[in-house]
Amino acid sequence: MPETKTKKSEDFNEWYNEIVELADLCDKRYPIKGMNVWKPYGWKLMNNVDSLTRHEMEKTNHQEVYFPLLIPESFFKKEEEHIEGFGSEVYWITHAGTNKLEERWLLRPTSETAMYPIFSLWIRSHSDLPLKTFQIVNTFRYETKQTRAFIRVREIHFFEAHTCHTDFEDAERQVKEDKEIADRLLKKLCLPYIFSKRPEWDKFAGAHYTISIDVLMPSGRTLQIGSIHQYKDNFAKPYEISYETEEGTHTYCHQTTYGMSERLLGALIGVHGDNKGLVMPPAVAPIQVVIIPIIFKGKEKNVLDVCNKLHKKLTEDNIRSHVDDREITPGNKYYDWELKGVPLRVEIGPKDVEKKEIVIVQRNTGKKRSILQEKAEKTIKNELDTIANTLFTNAKKLLDENMQRVHTVDEAKERKGIIEIPWCGNKDCAIEIENILEGNTLGEPIDKGTCDYSCPICRGAAKTWMRFAKMY
RNA sequence: GGGCCUGUGGGGUAGCUUGGCAUCCUUGUGGCUUCGGGAGCCAUAGACUUGAGUUCAAAUCUCAGCAGGCCCA
Structure with missing residues (x-):
């Protein structure tokens, strides 16, 4: 059975690098440190994670927005703690063409300072509140430490929710909602996590308090995959985000943010992967079921017909499947799809066609069994659920034990x-x-x-x- | 900021000490036979990080640049 050169249990970091490379998630050859190219399979995976996020945002009445990448220096400089926290890691734009800019612009390291001056224009009265927005964008941070694909990068694929509320209590309710969203989302990714209130000296620059969402990687290190911030009115004051109350007085808003990034992929890879490659949770796997025809000369047609019929039925049932009809040997295909972490493999050969059966194999356990074709969709659906449950249970065990x-x-x-x-x-x-x-x-x-x-x-x-x- | 190390086909490498046809694996392309756990054979394509210097001759030696990695502050 083929395996990675470096074993996960022996050298986790080396194993991680190898698997990211082999699974074709990103291309690290782009010649700027910490800026990698997303390859189709990796980008599809990220998009699937983003879709789950969008779905959660819709369910909780957040509106998607898109703010510009560039922020004028004057916007950035309104909140002192924030400048201190991010000042050393921003990229500055000083020139446009041959002209030196009168005011420097920066690439957003996060979007508070782009959004809040505009929020102050949008929010007039208590009826404008709560304002619940989010965006999925790229942010830039000049990392000087060693970079690592999906874990420490300089161009970050970033989800950020920003909300404004009438008072502290309503903002607290938002924090509670954010925790519930994180819980639902991470459950789908089969990732057990912990919430921790960060110490005063390590909270987000400008925040009243910060809750970090951390996952334990098999190396024993934690990976912060998200954070929820209660800003109180710390930003509302310098950015003058205020509203008129029912009584006619003017009051500052209380704000929160909730952020996550492609570190979610880093966590997926690290927590679920093994020495054969990735193991994707069914909820985000670009391909959930791969169908492999076992072809013998003269019997191709029957086998392919059954494969295509199954593919069609699964598609109707909203299961992402793919028939791998490449002209290479089946073993080679098994290897490929195991590397890419497809949760369930279906093998269909002449013997199966005769018996009206198909063979299904779980990626995570390697368990293989034959089932009747007529029960295929239902069994496959259940099987995907089982795989997700097992992934979560195993990961939870790792966290609990450590x-x-x-x-x-x-x-x-x-x-x-x-x-x-x-x-x-x-x-x-x-x-x-x-x-x-x-x-x-x-x-x-x-x-x-x-x-x-x-x-x-x-x-x-x-x-x-x-x-x-x-x-x- | 200080120090150390490394750049060879798409990917991984050998060669560098002691200058002389650039090695092997993998991948790509075309073809034939195959196909229940990485198939075989044939044909074919593809590289010395950039610049300068030394030399009859530089992947190899010297200097500079660019890019990457590591360690220390």
Whole structure:
């Protein structure tokens, strides 16, 4: 059975690089660091993820918008913390043709500063609220660290939802809705995740608080795949986003954002993939079922007829299938589609045609069985559900086994993955723990009870549990 | 910012020390026989990162540029 050169369990990072290359998701030869070319299969996959996102946005009454890529420097500079947070990683446009620009423009690193001056024009009265918008665009950040396909890039495929509300409480309701959206979406991607409230010193530049959405990669590092920010009126003030209340007074809006990126693909690849290649969750797999005709000379027609008939029936049932009728051997085709992570393979040969059967094979488990043709669509549908459930269950197991609560740094040092440890609330103590564990402060659990232990560094009473992990 | 390393067909490589026809695998194209886990044979296409220097002769040596990777601050 063919396998990757580097095994996932031996060197995860090397395995990741190999699999991204082999599965034909992107071309890394574009000569600018961190800017890769999306290849058709990878782009299709990303589009499928985006479709799920759009669907969730529609269900929750968000409106899709598209703001310009370029932002005038004066827009960008209105909120001080934000400038500090992003200033060092923006790309600047200084010239147009041979002329030097009077005012510099920047490529959006995120769109707050493009959108909010315009929101202030759109929002006049309480009846304009809530304003719930989102866009799926490219953003640019000048990364100086090592880049990695889908995980750390300079041109980011970015989903960002921006909302404006009458008050803090309504914005809090939005945060709650965002968490529910994330939960539904990540369930479809078969990705178990955790929400953490980021520490003060590491929240989004300008935010009141930030909730990060993290996935545990098999390397033991966490990958932040999304974030939800409560801005309070921190941006509304400098950007003058205010409205007239029913009483006739003027008040600033409260805002939230929710963002995700192609890191979702990074997580899919890393969490579900194996030494044979990708394993795609059925919900986003560009091809959910690949049908492979086993052709013998003189019997091609019957076999191909059955294949095409099945393909047609599956299409009618909204299952994405593909008949691979290339003139290469079946084994070669198995190898190709396993690499690309197609969740279910159907094999149809002369023997099956005779018996009115088809053979189905699960990508993730390799389990193979024959079923009757007349039951094909129903069985295939169930099978795809089973595959999704198994993917989720296995990933959940990985997360559960590698997220542990401990009380001392000595215990913590022995564990891999995500550690929860009592914390007094002092930044210095957290930094000390970071140094000892050679990890980072991830944030505190948002939905777990109080912590009655003492801080392992200063021995003061712990305010909360705090999570630490090595991060991507 | 400081240091180290690397650029050879579409992909992966050999050759570089000691200058002399550029190796092998894979891929592409055309053809024949095949097809239940990477088929075989034949034919064919395709490369030394750029510039300068040394030399009868440079992938190979020297200098500079461009691009990439790694380590340290």
